[in-house]
Amino acid sequence: MSLLNLPTELVHAVANLLRNDPTSIQAFSQLTCRIFIKLVPLLYSNVDITLLHHIAETDPFPTVLSEHPGAHIRCLDIRMYNSDDKLIVHSYLLLALKTIEKYRPGGKLELFRYETFSVSLGSLLKLWDGGLRIVKLEIACPVSSTGGRKGTSAFHLLSTSSLYSLHLDFHNTSHHSDYATLAKLLSCLPRISKSLHSLDIILGDFPRMLVLDPLNRLLRDNDFTFPHLQSFGIEMRTTVNLCPFPE
Structure with a gap:
């Protein structure tokens, strides 16, 4: 990131710090700390595995920084x-x-938005086993088409009180x-x-009637209320004519 893109007050603080003691290792450490703490809240978008690893492994944190970036x-x-x-x-x-x-x-956390094709809904259950508290939770992930007990237990996650947005993708159906x-x-x-x-x-490629009948029943019984x-949307990803009504 260019210095031209840094907040003005941060640049001034850096200049004053180096002017007071430009050769001090401690001053340089404080400089690094202030820049890092200033920029960390801006780094939440499109997080990659490297940053996740850094956050997870930075414990205990160097005393010179006094605060963990997670704060x-x-x-x-x-x-x-x-x-x-x-x-x-x-794991990261x-x-x-x-x-x-x-x-x-x-x-x-004020917001946790997770969009992935590599971790399924079932795997995400472990994140809440420890009682993690998140104010606003948004999830977009695949639903493994395994059926049976293994494939259906994942839906316990849907009752998470902080769930704000959910995008489920059935694949290989x-x-x-x-x-x-x-x-x-x-x-x-x-x-x-x-x-x-x-x-x-x-x-x-689910037959349309297998979808519409249960949904209509939920609507009729007034159970589907938010x-x-x-x-709210349901997309049928198929090239086959699944119209249940005769032409």
Whole structure:
């Protein structure tokens, strides 16, 4: 980042610090600390695995900095579309979130937005096993089409009280076990956090009637109610004519 893009007050503070003691190692350390603490809140967007690793491993923190960078992170906007090792990415993410909560005043992130193709909804459950507190949670991730007990247990996450936005993508939906996974999702809809503002579901090659019947039943029974819902959409990703009505 160029000095021209730094806030004016930060540049002035740096100049004054170096002017007082330009050769001191301590002065240089203080300079590094102030720049880092000033910029960390700006680094939340498009976080990569390197920054997650740095946040997670910076403990104990050097005494010269006096504060952990996690204390200054208000938001995390993580978008991972590559094929990084799922376990490595998840491990760094879990450690980073716990470290931020440990050092963040009040122990809460204001916003955690996580958009990924590499970590499924089921894997994200572990993030909340330790009782992480996040004010606003936004998730966009795939739903593994495994069906059965393994594939459906992930939907317990939907009841997280801070859930604000949810985007689910069913992928590789070509087996009958996927229908059980979809049915489990639809049955869990009434238990989704009432603070939900946005819900988007991308279905694969599911027959349309398997989707419409359960949804219509939920609407008819008045179970599908979200007082703050502003956006709701279901997309059918298919090239096959699934119209259930005769032409």
